Amino acid sequence: MTSGARTTERRLLILGGVSLAATLVLLVATEAFGFTPQDASQPEYRAMPVIGSRVAMWVVAQLHLMFAAFVLAVPMFALIIEIIGYVTKDKRYDDLAYEFTKLLSVSFSFTATLGALLTFMLIVLYPRLAGYMVKIFSWTFFPYVLLFFLEAIFLYSYYYGWGKFSPKVHIALGVGLNIVGTAIMFIADAWLTFMNTPNGISETGELVSMWDAVNNFIWMPINVHRIIANVAFGGSVAAAYGAYKFLGAKNDRERAHYDWMGYIGNFIAISALLPLPFAGYWLGKEIYAYSQSLGITLMGGTFSWLFIIQAVLIGNLFLAANYYLWVSMERIEGAERYRKFIKYLLASIAVCFLVWATPHSLVASVEESRAMGGSHHPVLGVLGVMSAKNTAVNILILTTYISFLLYRRGNKEATVSWARTGNIIQFSIFAAVIIFVVFLGVYGYFVEARVRIGLSVPQVLSVLFAMIAVTIIDIFLFKNAKIRGEIRWGDMPARAQYALFFIAITFAWTMGLMGYVRAGMRQHWHVYGVMADTSPDAFTPTLGFASNVISITVLIFFTFIAFVFWLAGLSGKKTVSETVEEAP
Amino acid sequence: MNLIVVGAVVAALIALRFLKPNALAWTAATWVALYVAFRWGIEPPLPASIVNMFMGIVTIALLAFVSADSERLRSAKSNIVNFLVRKKYTVPLLIVLVALPLLVAFKIYVDMSRSPQPPVTGRTIHPPPPATISFKGKTVDLGAVENPFREIEETDPEVFAAHVENGKRVYHQNCVxxxxxxxxxxxxxxxxxxxxxxxFQDATTIAMLQESYLFWRIAKGAPGLPMESTPWASAMPAWEKFLTEDEIWDVIIFLYDYTGHRPRAKEELH
Amino acid sequence: MKTGLKIFAFAILVSLFYSYVGQTVPQKITYPPESAELGADMSATELAAAGEEIVGGKGTCLGCHTIGSHSESLRFPDLGGIGAAAATRVEGQDDVTYLAESLYEPNKFIVEGFLGGMPVINKPPIGLSDDEIKAVIAYLQSLGGTPTVTLATDLGYTTAEQATASPAQAAASGASTGPALDGPGVFAAYGCAACHNILTADRGVGPSLHDTGSRMTKPEIYEAIVDPDAIVAEGYPAGVMGATLSASGFYQKVSTEELKALVDYLADQKGG
Known part of the structure; x- marks a missing residue:
C-alpha cells in the first residue's frame, strides 16, 4: 500500500470517528435533554424556514435511510462473496468482497451524520413528538447506542483487517458486523413502525408494555421487507459502482473486472427483488390486520394512485434487469442460440407491465367517462383489480427467472443422457405453472373477495415451486456440461452500464416512494390514532409534490454516493491495478 | 372490442412479417399498430390518459427491443443515419423536419381549443327509494303499493286499454x-x-324497476332525489303538482305497454 | 470526469421522468378532517345534511362503504337503503338502536357475507364525537327512510371526554387540549360558580359577577382573574381567590383562548 493511500485511509478513519462521536453525543443529548419533564413553555412545533419542517425532515430521513440501507446491505453480500471466495479458494471473489467493503466506511460516516441530523431535527422541529417517542422508547436508546458502537468496531476491523486476520476470524468479524447491523435496524424499525401501528399503550397513550410497543403489527414485516429491499438496493448501488468504474476503465483488464463486478451486483439486486413483492404482501396484510381503515387509506383511498407510480417503477426495474441480461448474453459465445426467445420474453414483460400499471378507476374527461358509463372501463376494469395484478407480478417474476436461466445456459451444452427429457420436464413445469397462475387469476373474478384474497398464496407457491424445481433440474442437467465458448468479460456496450445506473436510480426512487407512503399513510397523525399532527403540515400533499421531493432526495443521494465512489477510487488506486492482474 | 379495427391491426402485423422490413420500420409499424388498437380497437374507447400510459410503456418496451440486440441497434442506427445523410432522402427528410413541429403545434392547438368541461362527479342513477313518500297529503308506502290498474290487465282488457289510452295522452302532453x-x-x-x-327502451331502466319506483320518480321528480343522485343534476319536474294519482299510474302502464317491457315483480325487492 | 457528468445528467433525466410520472396521476391534497358545526336546534333533516359531510369527510366512511352500488363483489356492506334495512337487521332493535350499535360496537353484529373489522367510530383514529355520530345516524336514516334523530336523542352510548381529545397530546404537553370552551363553558368548567353568582346579585364566598360588565373594563377583569389580589373587592378577604385558583391548577390549565372567552363573557354581564 502506498503512503498516499494510507493517508487517505487515515483521513477516512478520522472522518468516520468524528461523525460517530457526534452521533453519540447527540444521542446522549437526546437522552439527557429528552424533554421528559413537560414544560408548558415548550412549543409543540418549530418551523423550518423556506422549505418547512416536514420537507426538511422528509429529505433528511430518506437520505439517512438510503445510506443506512446501503451500509447494512453491503456487509451482507460482501460476507457472502467472501465466504464463496474462501470455500472455492477463488481469489477474485475475495478481492470483489473487499472492493465492495471499501465503499462502506465513508458511507457509514454519512449514515451516522445523517442519523444525528435526523435526531437533532426531530428534537428541534417536532419537540412534542420527540418527547412522546422518548417517553415510550426511552430504554431502547441505550442498546441502540451500544450496538452503534459495536457496529463501528466491527465495521472498521472488518475493513482494515482484510487479509490481516486468518480468514475464519475475518469471516467471524463479518458475521458480527451483520448481526449488529441488523439489530440496529430492528431497533430503529420499532420506533417508526410504532408510529404506524401503535401497540402496547393504554387508551390515554401511556406505555403499558415496552415489548408490545416494539413488537407491533408491522415491526417484523418491515424488518424482513427492509432486509430484502436493502440487499436489492445495496446490490444495485454496488452494480452502479461497477458500471461507473467500467465506463472510466483504461484497459481491457479493468473493463473485464468491473463488468464482472456490475454483473454480480446486479445479480444480487435482482435475486433480492424477486421475493420482495411477497414480503410487501405480508406487510400489507398486517396493515389491514391492524386497521382496515389504515389499509384502505393505503391501497384504495388517498394513496391508490401512488401504487400506479410504483407499478411503473417496478415494471421498469424488471424490464431493465432483463434488458441487462439480454445484452449480457452477447458476451457469451453460444448464447446466440437463445436470442430468438428474447422477443417473447420482452412481450411477456410488456404485457405484465401494462396490466400492472392499469388503474382501477381511470382518469377520464366527462365525455370519455360518459362513453364508459362511469369511471370504470367495462373491458379494462378487469385489469384494475388485485387478481390481475397478482397474476402479472407472478408472471413477471417467472419471466425474469427464465431470462436468467437462458443467460446461465448461454455457453453450456448439456451432456447428460437425459438432456432432452430434462428440458421437456422443465418446459412442462413452466407451462403448467403459467397456466395455473393465469387460471387462478381469472378464477378470482368468479369468487367472493374472501376466497379471492386466499388465491394469491397458491399463485406465489407455484411460482416458487417452479423456480426451485427448475433450478435443481438445471444444476444436474448441466453437470459436466460442454462449454461452447468463453464469457468475454468486458465486452459489454455502454448502454448495458446505463441500464445498471437506471436500475440503481429506479431502486432509490422506489425506496423514496415507499418511504413516503409508509410515513404518509398516517395522514394527519404523528402516531396513528394516538397523537394527531396539529402542525400546518398536517395535510397530505399531492403525489406530484411528493414525486418532486423524492426526485430531489434521490439526486442528493447520488451526489453523495458519487463522492463516496470517488473517495473509494482514491483509496484503492493501487489495489485495483493489483486486483486486475488476477481478474479473469 | 371493435373487431374490425383489431382484425385490421392483426392482419397488418401478419402482413408485416412477410414484408420483412428493417428493424426500424418494424418497430415504428408495431408502435403505430398498437396505438391504433388501443385508441380505436376497444369499445367503449379508452380514456386518453390510459392510451398515453400504455403507449409510454410500449415505447419503453420497443426501445428495449431495438437496443437489446447490438446487431439490430446498429441496423436501426444506420437506417436513421442513412435517412439523414443520403441525397435521395432529402425531400422526405425535409417533409419530416417540417411535419414534426407542425404535429406538435397541432396537438397543442387541439389541447388548447378544447371547450371547458365540468368536473366529473359520481352519480347514482337508480338510488334506493325511501320507504314512504307523502303524496298530496297522504302517505304512500312504496314497499307495498301496487299499480291499481295492473290487476285488470288480464281480467278486464277493455278498461285496461282505456287506461293505456289515457296514459298515452298524458305522455304526449307532458313527457314526450x-x-x-x-x-x-x-x-x-x-x-x-x-x-x-x-x-325507457333501454333494458336497464324501467324493465329493472318496479312500478312503485316509477311512481316515486314521476311524483317527486329531481327535487325528490336523494343526495347521492345529485338532485340538481336532473331536470325532471315533480309531477305530483300537475298530475293526479290515476294519471301517474296510467302513464306508467303506457310506458310498459309501449316499450314492451314488464315491470319488475315485487318479490325481487332487495 | 466527463463520464461522471454524463452519468449525473442521466440520473437527472431518470429522476425527471419519474417526477413527470408523478405529475400525470390525479393530484389531490388531503386535509385533516374538520369537526362539523352542529347546533342543538338543528332539525333531523338538517342534521342528516351535516351527517353527509361527516360520512364523506371526517368519518372516512366512504373509504370502505359504498352507497347505492349494485356490484356483486362488495367487500363492505353497501349503505344504500340502510335507513329502511336498519330496522329489520336485528330482532328487537329499531333503526336508531341498530345504527348506534353499528357505530359504537361495530363488530357485535356482522352483516351476513362480510368480515368484521370495522373500527370503533368514537375512538381514534376516526374519533367522531357523540354529536357527530348522531348526525351520521340521521344521514344513514335518510338513505331509504326518514331521519328522526336530533342532538337531543339519547343513543345509550357516551364517549368519555378523554378519548375524543388526543390523549397523548394532553399527556405530553400537560396542557388542556380539548375543544376550546366558550365563556359560560369556561365559567362552569373551572368551577367559578362555586364562589361567584353570575345570574343574581346575591353574594356567595366571592362577590356576585352579574354586573361585572357595567362596573369593570375588560383589562380590569383580566387583572382580577390573573392577579386577584391586585384589587380586592370591598368586604372580601384577600388571597382566597388566588390560592383557590392556584390549588385547582386553573393557571396551568387555562388557555389564552379560554381566558379571553371568560373575560368576554364576564364583560357581557351588565346586571339588571
Whole structure:
C-alpha cells in the first residue's frame, strides 16, 4: 500500500470517528435533554424556514435511510462473496468482497451524520413528538447506542483487517458486523413502525408494555421487507459502482473486472427483488390486520394512485434487469442460440407491465367517462383489480427467472443422457405453472373477495415451486456440461452500464416512494390514532409534490454516493491495478 | 372490442412479417399498430390518459427491443443515419423536419381549443327509494303499493286499454318533449340536458324497476332525489303538482305497454 | 470526469421522468378532517345534511362503504337503503338502536357475507364525537327512510371526554387540549360558580359577577382573574381567590383562548 493511500485511509478513519462521536453525543443529548419533564413553555412545533419542517425532515430521513440501507446491505453480500471466495479458494471473489467493503466506511460516516441530523431535527422541529417517542422508547436508546458502537468496531476491523486476520476470524468479524447491523435496524424499525401501528399503550397513550410497543403489527414485516429491499438496493448501488468504474476503465483488464463486478451486483439486486413483492404482501396484510381503515387509506383511498407510480417503477426495474441480461448474453459465445426467445420474453414483460400499471378507476374527461358509463372501463376494469395484478407480478417474476436461466445456459451444452427429457420436464413445469397462475387469476373474478384474497398464496407457491424445481433440474442437467465458448468479460456496450445506473436510480426512487407512503399513510397523525399532527403540515400533499421531493432526495443521494465512489477510487488506486492482474 | 379495427391491426402485423422490413420500420409499424388498437380497437374507447400510459410503456418496451440486440441497434442506427445523410432522402427528410413541429403545434392547438368541461362527479342513477313518500297529503308506502290498474290487465282488457289510452295522452302532453316520441330519451329538449333524459327502451331502466319506483320518480321528480343522485343534476319536474294519482299510474302502464317491457315483480325487492 | 457528468445528467433525466410520472396521476391534497358545526336546534333533516359531510369527510366512511352500488363483489356492506334495512337487521332493535350499535360496537353484529373489522367510530383514529355520530345516524336514516334523530336523542352510548381529545397530546404537553370552551363553558368548567353568582346579585364566598360588565373594563377583569389580589373587592378577604385558583391548577390549565372567552363573557354581564 502506498503512503498516499494510507493517508487517505487515515483521513477516512478520522472522518468516520468524528461523525460517530457526534452521533453519540447527540444521542446522549437526546437522552439527557429528552424533554421528559413537560414544560408548558415548550412549543409543540418549530418551523423550518423556506422549505418547512416536514420537507426538511422528509429529505433528511430518506437520505439517512438510503445510506443506512446501503451500509447494512453491503456487509451482507460482501460476507457472502467472501465466504464463496474462501470455500472455492477463488481469489477474485475475495478481492470483489473487499472492493465492495471499501465503499462502506465513508458511507457509514454519512449514515451516522445523517442519523444525528435526523435526531437533532426531530428534537428541534417536532419537540412534542420527540418527547412522546422518548417517553415510550426511552430504554431502547441505550442498546441502540451500544450496538452503534459495536457496529463501528466491527465495521472498521472488518475493513482494515482484510487479509490481516486468518480468514475464519475475518469471516467471524463479518458475521458480527451483520448481526449488529441488523439489530440496529430492528431497533430503529420499532420506533417508526410504532408510529404506524401503535401497540402496547393504554387508551390515554401511556406505555403499558415496552415489548408490545416494539413488537407491533408491522415491526417484523418491515424488518424482513427492509432486509430484502436493502440487499436489492445495496446490490444495485454496488452494480452502479461497477458500471461507473467500467465506463472510466483504461484497459481491457479493468473493463473485464468491473463488468464482472456490475454483473454480480446486479445479480444480487435482482435475486433480492424477486421475493420482495411477497414480503410487501405480508406487510400489507398486517396493515389491514391492524386497521382496515389504515389499509384502505393505503391501497384504495388517498394513496391508490401512488401504487400506479410504483407499478411503473417496478415494471421498469424488471424490464431493465432483463434488458441487462439480454445484452449480457452477447458476451457469451453460444448464447446466440437463445436470442430468438428474447422477443417473447420482452412481450411477456410488456404485457405484465401494462396490466400492472392499469388503474382501477381511470382518469377520464366527462365525455370519455360518459362513453364508459362511469369511471370504470367495462373491458379494462378487469385489469384494475388485485387478481390481475397478482397474476402479472407472478408472471413477471417467472419471466425474469427464465431470462436468467437462458443467460446461465448461454455457453453450456448439456451432456447428460437425459438432456432432452430434462428440458421437456422443465418446459412442462413452466407451462403448467403459467397456466395455473393465469387460471387462478381469472378464477378470482368468479369468487367472493374472501376466497379471492386466499388465491394469491397458491399463485406465489407455484411460482416458487417452479423456480426451485427448475433450478435443481438445471444444476444436474448441466453437470459436466460442454462449454461452447468463453464469457468475454468486458465486452459489454455502454448502454448495458446505463441500464445498471437506471436500475440503481429506479431502486432509490422506489425506496423514496415507499418511504413516503409508509410515513404518509398516517395522514394527519404523528402516531396513528394516538397523537394527531396539529402542525400546518398536517395535510397530505399531492403525489406530484411528493414525486418532486423524492426526485430531489434521490439526486442528493447520488451526489453523495458519487463522492463516496470517488473517495473509494482514491483509496484503492493501487489495489485495483493489483486486483486486475488476477481478474479473469 | 371493435373487431374490425383489431382484425385490421392483426392482419397488418401478419402482413408485416412477410414484408420483412428493417428493424426500424418494424418497430415504428408495431408502435403505430398498437396505438391504433388501443385508441380505436376497444369499445367503449379508452380514456386518453390510459392510451398515453400504455403507449409510454410500449415505447419503453420497443426501445428495449431495438437496443437489446447490438446487431439490430446498429441496423436501426444506420437506417436513421442513412435517412439523414443520403441525397435521395432529402425531400422526405425535409417533409419530416417540417411535419414534426407542425404535429406538435397541432396537438397543442387541439389541447388548447378544447371547450371547458365540468368536473366529473359520481352519480347514482337508480338510488334506493325511501320507504314512504307523502303524496298530496297522504302517505304512500312504496314497499307495498301496487299499480291499481295492473290487476285488470288480464281480467278486464277493455278498461285496461282505456287506461293505456289515457296514459298515452298524458305522455304526449307532458313527457314526450324530453323522453321522445319513441321513449328513447331523445325528445326535442333532450339535447339541452346533462345527464340526458332516461331511455325507457333501454333494458336497464324501467324493465329493472318496479312500478312503485316509477311512481316515486314521476311524483317527486329531481327535487325528490336523494343526495347521492345529485338532485340538481336532473331536470325532471315533480309531477305530483300537475298530475293526479290515476294519471301517474296510467302513464306508467303506457310506458310498459309501449316499450314492451314488464315491470319488475315485487318479490325481487332487495 | 466527463463520464461522471454524463452519468449525473442521466440520473437527472431518470429522476425527471419519474417526477413527470408523478405529475400525470390525479393530484389531490388531503386535509385533516374538520369537526362539523352542529347546533342543538338543528332539525333531523338538517342534521342528516351535516351527517353527509361527516360520512364523506371526517368519518372516512366512504373509504370502505359504498352507497347505492349494485356490484356483486362488495367487500363492505353497501349503505344504500340502510335507513329502511336498519330496522329489520336485528330482532328487537329499531333503526336508531341498530345504527348506534353499528357505530359504537361495530363488530357485535356482522352483516351476513362480510368480515368484521370495522373500527370503533368514537375512538381514534376516526374519533367522531357523540354529536357527530348522531348526525351520521340521521344521514344513514335518510338513505331509504326518514331521519328522526336530533342532538337531543339519547343513543345509550357516551364517549368519555378523554378519548375524543388526543390523549397523548394532553399527556405530553400537560396542557388542556380539548375543544376550546366558550365563556359560560369556561365559567362552569373551572368551577367559578362555586364562589361567584353570575345570574343574581346575591353574594356567595366571592362577590356576585352579574354586573361585572357595567362596573369593570375588560383589562380590569383580566387583572382580577390573573392577579386577584391586585384589587380586592370591598368586604372580601384577600388571597382566597388566588390560592383557590392556584390549588385547582386553573393557571396551568387555562388557555389564552379560554381566558379571553371568560373575560368576554364576564364583560357581557351588565346586571339588571
Amino acid at each position: 318533449f324530453c323522453h321522445g316520441d319513441h321513449m328513447e330519451g331523445d325528445g326535442i329538449f333532450a339535447h339541452g340536458f346533462d345527464p340526458i333524459p332516461a331511455n
